[in-house]
Amino acid sequence: xxxxxxxxxxxxxxxxxxxxxxxxxxxxxxxxxxxxxxxxxxxxxxxxxxxxxxxxxxxxxxxxxxxxxxxxxxxxxxxxxxxxxxxxxxxxxxxxxxxxxxxxxxxxxxxxxxxxxxxxxxxxxxxxxxxxxxxxxxxxxxxxxxxxxxxxxxxxxxxxxxxxxxxxxxxxxxxxxxxxxxxxxxxxxxxxxxxxxxxxxxxxxxxxxxxxxxxxxxxxxxxx
Amino acid sequence: xxxxxxxxxxxxxxxxxxxxxxxxxxxxxxxxxxxxxxxxxxxxxxxxxxxxxxxxxxxxxxxxxxxxxxxxxxxxxxxxxxxxxxxxxxxxxxxxxxxxxxxxxxxxxxxxxxxxxxxxxxxxxxxxxxxxxxxxxxxxxxxxxxxxxxxxxxxxxxxxxxxxxxx
Numbered sequence: 001x002x003x004x005x006x007x008x009x010x011x012x013x014x015x016x017x018x019x020x021x022x023x024x025x026x027x028x029x030x031x032x033x034x035x036x037x038x039x040x041x042x043x044x045x046x047x048x049x050x051x052x053x054x055x056x057x058x059x060x061x062x063x064x065x066x067x068x069x070x071x072x073x074x075x076x077x078x079x080x081x082x083x084x085x086x087x088x089x090x091x092x093x094x095x096x097x098x099x100x101x102x103x104x105x106x107x108x109x110x111x112x113x114x115x116x117x118x119x120x121x122x123x124x125x126x127x128x129x130x131x132x133x134x135x136x137x138x139x140x141x142x143x144x145x146x147x148x149x150x151x152x153x154x155x156x157x158x159x160x161x162x163x164x165x166x167x168x169x170x171x172x173x174x175x176x177x178x179x180x181x182x183x184x185x186x187x188x189x190x191x192x193x194x195x196x197x198x199x200x201x202x203x204x205x206x207x208x209x210x211x212x213x214x215x216x217x218x219x220x221x222x223x224x
Numbered sequence: 225x226x227x228x229x230x231x232x233x234x235x236x237x238x239x240x241x242x243x244x245x246x247x248x249x250x251x252x253x254x255x256x257x258x259x260x261x262x263x264x265x266x267x268x269x270x271x272x273x274x275x276x277x278x279x280x281x282x283x284x285x286x287x288x289x290x291x292x293x294x295x296x297x298x299x300x301x302x303x304x305x306x307x308x309x310x311x312x313x314x315x316x317x318x319x320x321x322x323x324x325x326x327x328x329x330x331x332x333x334x335x336x337x338x339x340x341x342x343x344x345x346x347x348x349x350x351x352x353x354x355x356x357x358x359x360x361x362x363x364x365x366x367x368x369x370x371x372x373x374x375x376x377x378x379x380x381x382x383x384x385x386x387x388x389x390x391x
Contacts, residue, residue: 082294
């Protein structure tokens with residue numbers, strides 16, 4: 001029996017992490033165990049679609065770790081207690097969930113006994129630090145592999161590489177990069193790279209539907 | 225209703241009104257500025273409602289120290305330091321402040337915005353039987369306030385006296 005070394009890959013179904021599946025398996029000779037941590041951004045249909053994509057890429061296994069309740073219990077409740085709005089504006093929608101995802105992945109690495117953990121962060125943002133720091137703290141013996149950060153490939157190069165394995169899904173170049181979760185959806189695009197442009201109405205995740213004012217009453221018990 | 229279910233409901237309802245949209249400009253961990261748009265109806269509705277209830281049920285200094293610590297907690301969370309044990313200490317503090325943050329908060333949703341209309345709580349410290357701001361004082365006299373203000377002026381009077389002497 002072959003004794004391929006295992007890698008746990010944080011998989012979203014997008015182009016970058018799809019590239020990672022093939023690269024880890026083919027170029028590095030690792031057995032790829034894809035995992036998606038749901039912190040409220042995926043409905044059952046979307047999860048099934050991600051699983052189908054993972055299987056079609058030939059992963060050794062695919063798991064969804066549901067951490068919506070953990071996310072509330074460990075983080076969101078304290079953000080409410082503290083009325084936390086970064087720079088008096090941002091409820092830390094992405095920052096908060098990334099840590100919960102990293103911890104869940106670290107636990108999964110321990111559970112599977114994998115020697116490596118991989119994520120698709122680029123070298124430009126916060127997420128690489130969030131993932132790496134949690135992994136370095138909780139699973140210091142696991143090797144961290146970050147193909148996207150290390151190789152700095154263009155979308156075209158990634159698509160060409162996947163095509164060489166017969167993977168020809170239509171990778172639509174989404175105009176906006178959207179991250180959805182229980183505590184909010186973030187949207188990045190051409191306008192947010194400038195200092196002066198707002199998002200156009202069509203870029204927001206949901207359009208205005210209700211016109212008539214509506215009363216609402218919220219009950220709190222000890223802050224929750 | 226469980227908190228997660230409430231958050232999901234508020235996200236769905238708030239989205240219909242396009243509530244909770246904004247653009248955040250902040251400092252990334254690696255030191256550059258970043259700008260990102262977000263839509264977070266449940267987060268904004270919950271936090272603004274919760275904060276309104278706290279203004280009624282917590283003391284001035286509870287509000288003050290909560291704000292300091294929570295602001296720092298948010299920065300640490302943002303900057304990937306969630307696993308530092310100081311975060312558990314701050315969570316314990318925040319949790320302890322919530323003991324009497326109970327009651328109802330009334331809101332109105334409008335297209336693109338919402339208003340926090342008011343609250344009702346058994347622990348509301350704005351108890352009218354004690355005196356109403358700018359209206360009636362029932363627990364003290366005008367003479368009490370004169371004496372209070374005279375003592376309160378002591379350090380300011382002292383500073384002013386010394387400063388003038390050496391200016």
